[in-house]
Amino acid sequence: MATQTQSPRDTQLQPVPSAEDEAGQAYFDKIIAEDSRIEPADWMPAGYRKTLTRQISQHAHSEIIGMQPEANFITRAPSLKRKAILMAKVQDEAGHGLYLYSAAETLGTPRDELFDQLLSGKAKYSSIFNYPALTWADMGAIGWLVDGAAIVNQVPLCRASYGPYGRAMVRVCKEESFHQRQGFEILLELASGTPAQKQMAQDAVNRFYAPALMMFGPNDDESPNSQQSMRWNIKRFSNDELRQRFVGMIQEQVKVLGLTLPDDKIRFNEETGKWEYGELDWNEFYEVLKGRGPCNAQRMERRREAHENGAWVREAAAAYAAKKAQKAQVA
Amino acid sequence: MATSDQTAMGTSDKTPATEIGHTPEKAPWPLWEVFVRSSRGLSHVHAGSLHAPDADMAVRNARDLYTRRNEGVSLWVVPASSIVASDPDAKGEFFESPKGKDYRHATYYKKSEGVKHL
């Protein structure tokens, strides 16, 4: 009767989906087609869950590791006001990490496991945080360029198809604009100071420009996963689209600072309607991503140290909670 | 089945409510859902979640995490495992009954259109 020949290998590779999976997939496809939101209890394809778990947890790790370059400068802030601002910003980044870990956890991986992935070096985080912060002006360049690039990346993520991720990003984005403005203000103050201060600001911009542009990820033709993420409405714009948009913004803002960007290839292409910029050093990007950047080892060591040094606090809090609960039971 | 943001997947069975306060040192802290009242006269609204060893710490952590910019005048924390939700698999059916009952809405009544103060 059956005229179709199917090799046993084919059937192995494509197991017949259960009726439940088929209904789930159909419902999922409908939600995505309507540009509505997927919530934690919904059926979702294994690949969607995996992609999101990786993306959201990597984002969370980046916020946590990203506290380090700026935290290192809290004791060296030039005034009490700047110290308070920097502490507030670093605290915000911790908060961003926690919002995102919460969102990642809704996909089924417990937080401890996510922490382990970071501490064991199994998980990646944004390569930008493996560059050193050398001077106070770097606090300005980080706020303006690094948080600035993050904003351009994150605003479209507020509409990501996964509900908890989008909601976390809304919260994050509300807080990021203060980060960028305080950075811009640091640079503006230095740029209108002594020639040495202005030079310090220019030097910071020179060093952070290219790494900030690389935060958007590889060029589109080198980024095969982007296509799927866009079909799933996780990602709304391609890496290059976002990068071009960012270049257009900062080339205008840098004029207000009275500084320059270290790229003489920046120009607006009237034909394509897009901003163009010089070639980026992608070898460097992949080297840093593989752990061979200037600060990878230091950042990971500091993170592990902080985790271990905090162990007694976590244990004490748990012991205290247990003791109080016992007392309440007796009473 | 408990189904707020956090409890929908996996994590809830690891932290049943009965464990709160009895967390052994190595076990993960239970998960709490946080609700924030943004100003007097408004309801508490779900803001997110966090891990904490007990209710007191959950409230303190919630303050630091969800109200750093005057977002609230009051906080609730609820063990995530205590939340009871409608069956997520029921999808439409569970909420079907109001459908087809347009007469429950004022807009259903057209004849009175144009009549003042009605």
Ligand SMILES: [Fe+2]
């Ligand atoms: Fe952040």
Ligand SMILES: [Fe+2]
């Ligand atoms: Fe960020």
Ligand SMILES: [Fe+2]
């Ligand atoms: Fe930030």
